[in-house]
Amino acid sequence: MADRNVRWGILATGGIAAAFTADLVDLPDADVVAVASRSQASADAFAERFGIPRAYGDWDALAQDGDIDVVYVATPHSAHRAAAGLCLEAGRNVLCEKAFTLNAREAGELVALAKARGSFLMEAMWMYCNPLIRRLKALVDDGAIGEVRHVQADFGLAGPFPPSHRLRDPAQGGGALLDLGVYPVSFAQLLLGEPSDVAARAMLSPEGVDLQTGALLSWDGGALASLHCSVVGGTATSASVTGSGGRIDVPNGFFFPDRFVLHRDGRDPEEFTADPADGPRNSLRHEAAEVMRALRAGETQSPLVPLDGTLAVMRTLDAIRDRVGVRYPGEAPEEGSGEGLAPALTPV
Numbered sequence: 001m002a003d004r005n006v007r008w009g010i011l012a013t014g015g016i017a018a019a020f021t022a023d024l025v026d027l028p029d030a031d032v033v034a035v036a037s038r039s040q041a042s043a044d045a046f047a048e049r050f051g052i053p054r055a056y057g058d059w060d061a062l063a064q065d066g067d068i069d070v071v072y073v074a075t076p077h078s079a080h081r082a083a084a085g086l087c088l089e090a091g092r093n094v095l096c097e098k099a100f101t102l103n104a105r106e107a108g109e110l111v112a113l114a115k116a117r118g119s120f121l122m123e124a125m126w127m128y129c130n131p132l133i134r135r136l137k138a139l140v141d142d143g144a145i146g147e148v149r150h151v152q153a154d155f156g157l158a159g160p161f162p163p164s165h166r167l168r169d170p171a172q173g174g175g176a177l178l179d180l181g182v183y184p185v186s187f188a189q190l191l192l193g194e195p196s197d198v199a200a201r202a203m204l205s206p207e208g209v210d211l212q213t214g215a216l217l218s219w220d221g222g223a224l225a226s227l228h229c230s231v232v233g234g235t236a237t238s239a240s241v242t243g244s245g246g247r248i249d250v251p252n253g254f255f256f257p258d259r260f261v262l263h264r265d266g267r268d269p270e271e272f273t274a275d276p277a278d279g280p281r282n283s284l285r286h287e288a289a290e291v292m293r294a295l296r297a298g299e300t301q302s303p304l305v306p307l308d309g310t311l312a313v314m315r316t317l318d319a320i321r322d323r324v325g326v327r328y329p330g331e332a333p334e335e336g337s338g339e340g341l342a343p344a345l346t347p348v
Contacts, residue, residue, distance in 0.1 A: 020288070021052075033065075080100060104314040126287040129287040136241075140191055149224070150226070151187065153254055155181065156233050174207070177317060187239055200320045
């Protein structure tokens with residue numbers, strides 16, 4: 001693979017699949033060779049749009065295509081376990097969208113399957129591959145703001161979304177948390193690791209999914225994270241990291257920032273801005289490049305998006321759902337059941 005382009009297959013044809021494929025086709029060392037959908041017509045239209053040579057009307061045909069080096073799974077997260085599992089069973093390497101799965105159990109099954117097959121597996125947490133986020137993490141790790149005391153992050157959309165929308169559908173893993181809240185949780189855990197305790201409250205829809213959720217995570221060392229996600233109110237999508245010796249503010253779009261400001265005690269603020277050479281701030285190419293680098297190096301996971309970190313985030317998302325009483329169809333009682341807990345806020 002080191003002496004040729006990496007060959008990609010795309011599983012699903014929705015908006016995120018289109019955005020990722022648009023960035024892939026601009027990479028000189030990537031070839032998109034196949035696409036699959038549950039509908040042949042949808043696969044054909046997607047293939048025509050991006051000049052993809054093979055279009056399949058079912059997922060299994062793509063999984064069995066031995067000419068593919070890696071499959072990008074872009075289905076709704078309720079189907080990630082089935083779609084990524086099918087590809088891993090067939091010996092394909094996989095990049096799977098976030099939230100990685102519906103719950104930690106499903107995530108663990110995919111990780112175990114990848115390890116059994118010796119295949120590469122990575123969550124498509126593009127934030128972790130963003131050059132400016134990597135710079136922010138390096139500053140924190142190097143002690144630029146001292147010991148981290150508090151992380152704040154929010155991600156909300158104004159909506160409104162009708163009951164028929166996937167964000168309101170329990171069968172599709174609907175709600176703000178898995179779709180949007182995965183970003184604030186992942187941001188906090190990028191800097192602090194897995195929390196020791198989780199508290200949360202939510203406003204639920206009549207369908208039983210969270211319309212907005214607030215979570216307070218805590219760590220044994222005393223650090224806290226205040227996180228919020230919503231599909232009923234647009235937020236600033238800002239973040240801040242406060243330490244014992246300073247603070248970093250990301251004023252907007254924290255998961256794909258164009259700048260952040262470092263405040264250190266006794267010094268003037270320092271602004272760090274995105275390098276124009278890295279491409280548009282909403283580019284997904286950095287995660288694609290990391291996948292291809294790892295594949296060429298013979299790695300089965302990425303050090304930027306390690307599987308242990310993905311599993312830890314899924315455990316936190318499970319814990320938040322447990323606290324607010326959101327459980328999806330087919331889950332075991334312990335998965336997001338909320339049993340024995342105080343009820344969440346009144347449904348609207």
